[in-house]
Amino acid sequence: MTKSNQKTKTAKGKFLSLKSIGQTDCKWTNGFWADKLSICQASMIPYMGDLLCGDVGHALHNFKIAAGLRKGSHQGMFWHDGDFYKWMEAAILVYAQNKDSKLLKQLDGYIEIIGLAQEEDGYIQTQIQLRDTVDRYENRKYHEMYNTGHLLISACAHFNITGKRNFLNIAIKQADLLYTIFFPETKQFGRFGFNQTQIMGLVELYRATHNHKYLDLAKCFIMRRGKYEVKHHPTTEGYPIGDMVQERTPLSQSSEAVGHAVLALYYYTGAADVVAETGDKSFHKALNKIWNNMTYKKMYLTGAVGQTHYGASINRDKIEEGFIDNYMLPNLTAYNETCANICNALFNFRMLGLNGTSTHADVMERVLYNSGLSGIGLDGKDYFYTNPLRMIHDARDYNDHENATETPERMPYLDCFCCPPNLVRTVAKVSHWAYSLSQNGITVNLYGENKLKTNLLDGSSFQLKQKTLYPWDGRIDMTILQCRKSAIEISLRIPDWAKGTTIKINGESIEQKIKPSSFTILKRVWGKGDVVSIDMPMDIKLVEGNPRIEEVRNQVAVQRGPIVYCIESPDLPEKTSILDVYISESPNLKATYRADFLGGLTTIDGNIFIRKNKVKKMYDSINKPKWESVAARFIPYYAWSNRGLAEMTVFMPVIWESHKV
Numbered sequence: 001m002t003k004s005n006q007k008t009k010t011a012k013g014k015f016l017s018l019k020s021i022g023q024t025d026c027k028w029t030n031g032f033w034a035d036k037l038s039i040c041q042a043s044m045i046p047y048m049g050d051l052l053c054g055d056v057g058h059a060l061h062n063f064k065i066a067a068g069l070r071k072g073s074h075q076g077m078f079w080h081d082g083d084f085y086k087w088m089e090a091a092i093l094v095y096a097q098n099k100d101s102k103l104l105k106q107l108d109g110y111i112e113i114i115g116l117a118q119e120e121d122g123y124i125q126t127q128i129q130l131r132d133t134v135d136r137y138e139n140r141k142y143h144e145m146y147n148t149g150h151l152l153i154s155a156c157a158h159f160n161i162t163g164k165r166n167f168l169n170i171a172i173k174q175a176d177l178l179y180t181i182f183f184p185e186t187k188q189f190g191r192f193g194f195n196q197t198q199i200m201g202l203v204e205l206y207r208a209t210h211n212h213k214y215l216d217l218a219k220c221f222i223m224r225r226g227k228y229e230v231k232h233h234p235t236t237e238g239y240p241i242g243d244m245v246q247e248r249t250p251l252s253q254s255s256e257a258v259g260h261a262v263l264a265l266y267y268y269t270g271a272a273d274v275v276a277e278t279g280d281k282s283f284h285k286a287l288n289k290i291w292n293n294m295t296y297k298k299m300y301l302t303g304a305v306g307q308t309h310y311g312a313s314i315n316r317d318k319i320e321e322g323f324i325d326n327y328m329l330p331n332l333t334a335y336n337e338t339c340a341n342i343c344n345a346l347f348n349f350r351m352l353g354l355n356g357t358s359t360h361a362d363v364m365e366r367v368l369y370n371s372g373l374s375g376i377g378l379d380g381k382d383y384f385y386t387n388p389l390r391m392i393h394d395a396r397d398y399n400d401h402e403n404a405t406e407t408p409e410r411m412p413y414l415d416c417f418c419c420p421p422n423l424v425r426t427v428a429k430v431s432h433w434a435y436s437l438s439q440n441g442i443t444v445n446l447y448g449e450n451k452l453k454t455n456l457l458d459g460s461s462f463q464l465k466q467k468t469l470y471p472w473d474g475r476i477d478m479t480i481l482q483c484r485k486s487a488i489e490i491s492l493r494i495p496d497w498a499k500g501t502t503i504k505i506n507g508e509s510i511e512q513k514i515k516p517s518s519f520t521i522l523k524r525v526w527g528k529g530d531v532v533s534i535d536m537p538m539d540i541k542l543v544e545g546n547p548r549i550e551e552v553r554n555q556v557a558v559q560r561g562p563i564v565y566c567i568e569s570p571d572l573p574e575k576t577s578i579l580d581v582y583i584s585e586s587p588n589l590k591a592t593y594r595a596d597f598l599g600g601l602t603t604i605d606g607n608i609f610i611r612k613n614k615v616k617k618m619y620d621s622i623n624k625p626k627w628e629s630v631a632a633r634f635i636p637y638y639a640w641s642n643r644g645l646a647e648m649t650v651f652m653p654v655i656w657e658s659h660k661v
């Protein structure tokens with residue numbers, strides 16, 4: 001590790017209750033996440049790299065054209081540079097795990113091209129550079145902030161992992177230009193922040209360089225939101241305004257998650273980073289309120305967010321791909337963009353650091369195993385843009401970002417390519433989220449077979465390993481490999497669903513009470529070879545929603561551990577519509593691990609009911625249902641749509657057997 005890396009590590013998150021471990025401190029050794037990471041290395045990164053660097057994606061071509069190395073015009077969305085930086089970040093994170101020098105060399109080649117494309121004063125935005133008709137910072141819809149943010153984040157990851165400055169220097173030049181234009185604030189650019197990943201990026205750059213001006217600029221981008229009258233301005237034309245872009249209410253006065261879900265969550269996540277470095281109490285308080293509103297009134301069972309494709313906010317601002325009213329959670333028309341779900345996990349990782357409460361890690365886990373991974377096919381090559389909880393034939397497909405006409409199957413390339421690299425970089429960084437450093441020890445945020453080798457906050461070395469088949473089995477054995485001589489705390493997250501969990505140390509049950517949705521803190525002098533055994537009951541549960549969620553009234557979903565299940569047409573009798581599927585209140589379900597099915601996973605098998613005389617008209621008078629009981633199989637929601645075009649549902653109407661009182 002270089003000297004600059006060490007400085008970076010200690011500078012992060014002055015006001016965090018829980019601090020991050022180093023990027024490479026935790027390594028998956030076996031099981032669920034080790035499998036996903038190897039698919040990431042072997043398939044997601046190279047396959048996506050080929051797409052983005054070739055004619056299909058055209059992302060690298062854009063940089064080459066701007067660098068004068070190729071002839072042609074800009075292709076792709078305005079945010080295409082940013083999506084390329086996200087893929088680069090994913091590749092850097094994979095390099096951190098496998099130290100593949102070929103990958104690093106490949107990235108160095110791309111960094112050189114980006115450097116050549118960058119203008120003398122630091123400006124690097126191919127979507128503007130390659131268009132004669134648009135000026136720099138003319139209109140926020142051109143996504144200059146988004147591209148800058150991902151440049152900064154990716155370059156800082158590259159610097160932190162490799163110690164090399166080639167990418168970082170490009171980021172610094174771009175950020176310095178941003179500072180001269182946007183600080184101090186002018187009325188012309190007062191509302192310019194848009195899809196604001198630049199806030200996160202500037203905080204990362206502050207952490208990497210220790211230059212306070214980047215943190216000042218990050219905070220300034222938050223302070224200006226909600227300060228100006230919401231009406232169209234030359235810099236805002238062509239895209240919805242107001243709540244859609246979180247500019248109607250200053251953050252410190254906000255208590256509700258509003259607007260485009262991805263824009264909102266990048267903004268809130270950036271604000272959480274600013275709180276981590278400044279301790280700003282008004283932002284922190286507001287973020288807690290927003291989190292509560294989103295988690296308990298707007299989030300799906302799968303951890304997905306952003307209920308609708310088109311709608312309105314409570315202030316009647318037009319909303320696209322975002323948050324609408326509390327408890328309004330449709331299944332079939334749910335938008336739930338993969339990016340929004342991923343951003344929910346990003347935001348919760350920040351909030352976990354700020355608050356030190358395990359509920360945030362519960363949400364991270366809910367996203368990762370469900371609405372995060374549902375965005376990608378099991379072979380790591382095809383993607384969903386949206387993640388509804390039900391799909392039927394002949395319904396409108398929301399996955400097509402532009403036209404909404406294609407069939408609802410995952411696609412290898414999406415014209416709007418924001419989600420795929422976002423998902424891949426997340427798969428590459430889950431190990432970084434698995435543990436945090438607390439004042440006097442560590443917290444275990446996520447479970448999975450891994451080895452941790454880190455330094456506690458006092459600088460002492462600490463090592464442990466986990467052995468487990470989680471999430472398919474609730475038993476986790478954690479062996480201490482190295483620890484300082486005095487007592488430390490190992491805080492174990494007990495998930496919200498894990499009622500009845502038991503914990504033993506070296507075979508002896510612990511005496512303290514174990515509560516779901518909290519950390520169980522084990523404080524003692526640990527010796528090499530000490531074993532902590534956690535046993536979480538993996539009961540199959542039927543889950544129902546709050547009665548205020550109209551769309552799931554009298555319906556239930558199947559959940560086992562952190563995994564939400566669905567039923568899909570390949571597992572039903574031929575020609576059965578998913579809309580005819582009912583489940584009884586006590587369906588006698590059985591879990592079976594199947595190593596050779598859908599990449600290896602646990603299915604849930606049992607009987608369901610098919611209603612034979614369904615309503616055919618728009619409305620009809622009630623008729624007595626005719627039932628057929630059939631054997632059926634539930635699979636994890638994340639694994640749906642890997643067996644061709646299919647119907648699918650998470651929630652099913654329930655047949656109550658206990659109705660006679």
Ligand SMILES: [Zn+2]
Nearest residue numbers: 337339418419
């Ligand atoms: Zn996206």
